[in-house]
Amino acid sequence: MAAAAGDGAIxxxxxxxxxxxxxxxxxxxxxxxxAPYVSAPQDDQLDAYLAEERFVVLAGRSKAGSPAPCTRRCCGRCPAPG
Structure with a gap:
């Protein structure tokens, strides 16, 4: 995992x-x-939640594909500071 700039921040x-x-x-x-991303039917619902909430928990069965859409959506919605 990438480490923060040595300041202990997440x-x-x-x-x-x-x-x-x-x-x-x-x-x-x-x-x-x-890897190429294949969209899933729940992507629109995840986008809607992320537009309304600051904190969203996405849970699913193993290999159900929870981490990939979550990180992709969050990166698209949270531009780097600066």
């Missing part, structure tokens, strides 16, 4: 390798732009 979602938080590696994982 890293931003865009600073964390998705594989460190549960996204399974695939044969596409080492591509420069990462």
């Amino acid at each position: 890293p931003r979602v865009d600073e964390v390798d998705p594989h460190d938080i549960g996204v399974s590696r695939s044969k596409y994982s080492d591509l420069r732009d990462g």
